[in-house]
Amino acid sequence: MxxxxxxxxxxxxxRAFHALPPLSNAAGxxxxxxxxxxxxxxTHLKAKPDYAAFVCDASGPTFRDELYPAYKANRPPMPDELRAQIDPMLQIVQALGLPMLRESGVEADDVIGTLALQAAAQGIDVIxxxxxxxxAQLVGPRVTLSNSMTNTTLNEAGxxxxxxxxxxxxVDFLALMGDSVDNIPGVEKCGPKTAAKWLAEYQTLDNVIANAAKVGGKIGENLRSALxxxxxxxxxxxxxxxxxxxxxxxxxxLRERDVDALRTLYTRYGFNAALKELEGKAGAGAGEELRGADVPAQYRKPVAADLGLDPxxxxxxxxxxxxxEERLQAWLQKLHAAxxxxxxxxxTxxxxxxxxIVGLSVSVQRGEAAYIPLAHDFPGAPPQLARDHVLAALRPLLExxxxxxxxxxxxxxVNVLSRYGITVRGVAYDSMLESYVWNSTATRHDMDSLAKRYLGYTPIPYESVAGKGAKQIPFSQVALEQATAYAAEDADVTLRLHEVLWARLETEPRLREVYETIEAPLIPVLARMEQRGVLIDTQALRVQSNDLARRMHEIxxxxxxxxxxxxxxxxPKQLQAILFDELKLPAVVKTPTGQPSTNEEALDAIADQHELPRLILDYRGLAKLRSTxxxxxxxxVNPHTGRVHTSYGQxxxxxxxxxxxxxxLQNIPxxxxxxxxxRQAFVAPPGFVILAADYSQxxxxxxxxxxxxxGLxxxxxxxxxxxxxxxAEVFGLPPEQVDANQRRAAKAINFGLMYGMGAFGLARQLGIARNEANDYIARYFNRYPGVRTFMDNIREQAHRDGYVETVFGRRLYLDDIRARNPNLRAGAERAAINAPxxxxxxxxxxxxMITVDAWLGEREDARMLMQVHDELVLEVREDQVEAVSAGLRERMCAAAELAVPLVVDIGTGANWDQAH
Structure with a gap:
């Protein structure tokens, strides 16, 4: 067709303006x-379409502005840097021979929508x-969407x-959510999941409106307010x-392209790979160009190589x-030889x-994998190998x-298999952690996201084999054919990801060292801590919960x-009425729809003007503690162990x-x-104490x-x-004459500067005038000039390299460090200072933790339970507290060689609170 x-x-x-670095040609x-x-x-022209058009917005108002004068009112004016690129873009489009359409009174979307439906009606496939x-509202049997920036397509199923x-x-979906960019009002707090849920139940917006009275909770109130x-x-x-x-x-x-005009334009703007392609020279794919010499060195980050993947x-x-049994033995031989x-x-x-365990999958080479079903129990399920037998056969390999x-x-x-008495050893590689060490900010690190990014591959979604929502079935109910396709693919894709990611880590020795000496050895340490869990006094929690409920009632x-x-x-609606309509308090913070906000920031901003906002904040704080x-x-509490087992995310x-x-467990005040x-409810068993060891400052x-x-x-x-x-340095006093308020101010400066706090933030925290805070900061930098030099240098390095590093070589990429938005850029600069x-x-x-875990080994008189920020929490037998404290302090202090000593504060008690 x-x-x-x-x-x-x-x-x-x-999208290109905001997604790509602020590049410039030789003339600036x-x-x-x-x-x-x-x-x-x-990319599109290489596909040689039968028909094509480049559609842009025309200048001037559209019919939507007449319908709603506030339409797109929140959009800032077009940046000068972007405006300067419009005419060159139109010249290149013209020279490429592409028909170009701009219709006044409507938007480009409307022109595209009209053409798409006309073409589909004529039997023409539309991209x-x-x-x-x-x-997405245009998608149909003959209309698909294609996003060449993300290399994705969307059909009806997509x-x-x-x-x-x-x-x-x-359209109904978009109306319910609204759009803050286009300033389209919707239902406050209605996100995509809520909108999809309502439309699944009621099918259309009109039916949602007709049934609005049935929707409960705060979101129901918001819906009725927006009708x-x-x-x-x-x-x-x-x-x-x-x-x-x-x-x-x-x-x-398409018209014949104007080669002379394109040559002039590509040369002027420095598009070297496009110029090579124009001259008929080899190696000028779009992916290659994005990795080529046109991109400044500081933006040639490793993630750029994700384009142009090996098919x-x-x-x-x-x-x-x-x-x-025959095929199991054949695979065991492969596993032993691999x-x-x-x-x-x-x-489950x-x-x-x-x-x-329902089943287990294995792979030893790319493109080949096996799934061993062990507990599929749907009606008519075929015979499967006994779980105990298979796990016994795999145990020598796994251990x-x-x-x-x-x-x-x-x-x-590893944790799942521990329930079956198998202690997995030798986990040398983890594709999730390889990706995380390679670039912690580039993508999510789940398998599906990594496969799309590094392999150009879309794994089978879990919902496609097990269903979704209320109709989802357990994996044990999935037919073996579908289960095999899904589960074996997981093992195969993991192997493929490792192949790509490990090759990259090998090109960066410091990153590889971070993986090999920190992240990989930590896997079994965290697994043991999670399996061990911590003992909880549930009765004490119930008493406190009742106390919190009583105090919430009093408030x-x-x-x-x-x-x-x-x-x-x-x-929120009733609070808006009380605070802003009846008490006439100022609405300092607004919601995306322009309503007075009642979030924490908004209430905190007016808490000094009336008693009620502070009461509401206190109420919410207690409610959060109670619910969380x-x-x-x-x-x-795990019914098998009687303990709470947190999960540590690496x-x-x-x-x-x-x-x-x-x-x-890390956000308990x-x-x-x-x-x-x-914290008093986190207790030690009889004969033991809780030991907390905390790095000091x-x-x-x-x-x-x-x-x-x-000076530092x-x-x-x-x-x-x-x-x-x-x-003493800032205020010019002997240390013994420093009072509590002066020490508090110095502490705020010490910690605040690490997080990029300026004079405004310091003044607010200390309750002083901004000029006084400015004076404090100036005196601080005068006394500690090395700190200012470090901050200046790290900002400069971040702008140059696009990332900063820890002492051990871990990197943090800062995607907004060259952002045009000054707030985004300032945030990236603050992160650059703090991240190292x-x-x-x-x-x-x-x-x-790795050293302490190896030292404790299999001993039963001391066990590592929790890690919270800079603190390790152990369970130690009462007669071993002194010895364990000494050994623990020695190992924690030796975890790094810095120019200053590491200091560890250790406390013990019957519960976690007493250990502080």
Whole structure:
């Protein structure tokens, strides 16, 4: 069938401008957006479509502005750097022979929509090249979307998979969500999941409106508040498909390109690879150009090589379902002979310590894998090998430390297998962690995201074999053919990812060392800690939960007396009415729809003007503690162990810090009475105590090391109170004359500067005038000039390289370090200053955990339980406290060699709070 390609020029120009570095040619003319559009055009023209058009917005208002004068009112004016690239873009489009359309009174979307439907009606296949989600409403049997910047396409099934609604429902979907960029009002707090849920239940926006009274909770209130504006939102979001055009679809044929004009333009703007292609020279694909000499060195990050992938990496695999002893033995022989085994488990639960194994997959070479089903129990399920028999056969391989193994998030599988008495050893590689070390900020590190990024491959979604939502079935109910395709692919894709990622790590010795000496050895350490868990006093939590409920009730009654009537402290709408309509307090913070916000920032900003905002904040703080900890921790107790087992995420925080989830044990407040009471519920068993070992001021010590500032080094080497010493320097006093307020100010400066705090933030924190805060900071830098030099140098390095490093070589890429938006750029500069310290602190405690775990070995009188920020928490037998404390302090202090000593504070007690 003939094909029409409709290129959304306006969308690509903006996307390229914001996505690509601020490039320029030799004359200093901006070229970044132009560069991206040219590559996109070359990609489409290589496909030689029968018909094509480049569609742009015309200047002037459109019919939507007449419908709603506030339409797109929030959009800032076009940046001068982008405006300068429009005429060159149009010249290149013209020289390429592409028909170009710009219609006044409508948007490019409307022109594209009209042409797409006309072409489809004539039996022409249509490809709409865009990155705009609104275009999904055009998708149909003959219309697909293509995004050449992400190399993705969307057909009807793809639209549903991505958005959870059918193309015919996209307009209603967009109306419900609204659009802050285009200033289309929607339902406050209605995101894509909520909009898709409503449309799945009611099918259309009209039916959602008709059934609005049935929707409960705060979101139901928001829906009912938005009913009057929803028809307008739908009208604004709907693409017009009946624009009167002077050109027919069949008029949109490509003209012969103007080679001389293109040569002049490509030469002027420095598009070397495009110029080579024009002259008929080899090696000028779009992917190559993005990696080529046109891109400044600091932006040739490793992730750029993800373009132009080897097609063999995405080739289909050959997978076997192993259900006979003969085939099991054949695969055991392969596993014994293989230099590396990729393995993965399929289970009944995301909680590895309660999950039961349904099957296990293995792979030893790219494109070949096996799935061994062990517990599929659907009606008519074929016979399978006995689980105990298969695990016994695999045990020698899995427990052999000399047999290298590979997983994707292998810690989960290690924990699952521990329930069956198998202690997995020799996990040398983990594709999730390889990606995380390679570039922690480039992508999510789940297998599907990595496969798309590094292999150009889309794995089978879990929902396609098990269903989704209420209709999802357990994996044990999935037919073996589908289960094999899904599970064996996991092992195969993991092996392919390792092949790509390990090759990259080998090109960067310091990154490889971070992986080999920190992240990989930490896998079994964290697995043992998770398996061990921590003992919880559930009765103490129940008592505290009741106390919190009582205090929340008291706050509510006090708030009612102040307001003069009762209301829901949990309802943003009712709070808006009380605070802003009745009490006339200023609305300092607004929601995306322009309503007064009642979030924490908004309430904190007016808490000094009336008692009620502070009461609401106190109420919310208690409610969060109750819902997150005192009510939930008891539910998290594992029925098999009687303990709480958190999960430590190694590939979450960009700086290298571990995260804690299910439950999160790292966010329990330590400075409030309520937080300390929660920590009192973390207890030691009879005959043991809780031991907490905390690095003292570790990030400040790292700052002293990295900056080499003589004053800071002297304070730490001399064992001084560094905050008192800083106060003495800043205020020009002997240390013994520094008072509490001066020490507090120095502490705020010491820590604030590490996080990029300026005079405004310091003034607000200390409750002083901004000029006074400026004076404090100036005196600080005058006394500690090495710190200022370090900060200036690290910012300069970040701009030059695009990343910063920890002492041990871990990198943090800063994608916004050259952003045009000054707020984004300033945020990246603050991160550049802080990341080396926070990342180095994370590396140090990880190194300490590895050493401490090896030292403790299999002993039962001392066990590592938790890691919280810069603190390790152990369970130690009472008669071993002194010996363990000494050994622990020695190993933690030796985890890094800095220019200043590491200091560890150790405390013990019957519970975690007492250990502080």
């Amino acid at each position: 003939p094909t029409l390609v409709l290129i959304d020029g306006s969308s690509y120009l903006y 003319e901006p070229t970044g957006a132009l560069f991206g559009v040219v590559n996109m055009l070359r 709409v090249s865009t990155g705009d989600k609104d275009m 639209v549903f998979e991505k958005f959870g609604v059918h193309p015919a429902q996209i 009057a504006q929803l028809p307008l939102s739908r009208q604004l979001a709907q693409i017009k498909t009946d624009v009167a055009l002077t050109q027919a679809v069949t008029d949109l044929v 063999a990496l995405a080739a289909p695999g050959s997978y076997e379902c192993v259900t006979s 230099p590396l085994i990729a393995f993965d488990t399929e289970t 639960s995301l909680d590895p310590l309660q999950a039961e 052999d430390p000399a047999k290298p193994k590979l997983g994707q998030h292998a810690k989960y599988d 509510s009654q006090h708030a009612f007396s102040i307001a003069g009537r009762s209301f829901s402290l949990d309802s 900890y005192t009510d939930k921790l008891a539910d998290n 590939a979450i925080a960009a700086t290298g810090r571990l995260s804690s989830s299910d439950p999160n 330590i400075r409030t009475e309520e937080g300390r009471r929660i 570790i990030e400040l010590r790292i700052m002293a090391h990295l900056s080499g500032d003589a 080094l002297s304070a730490f080497v001399g064992g001084q109170d560094v905050h008192r010493a800083t106060a 310290m926070q990342g180095t602190a994370a590396d140090i405690i990880k190194r300490a």
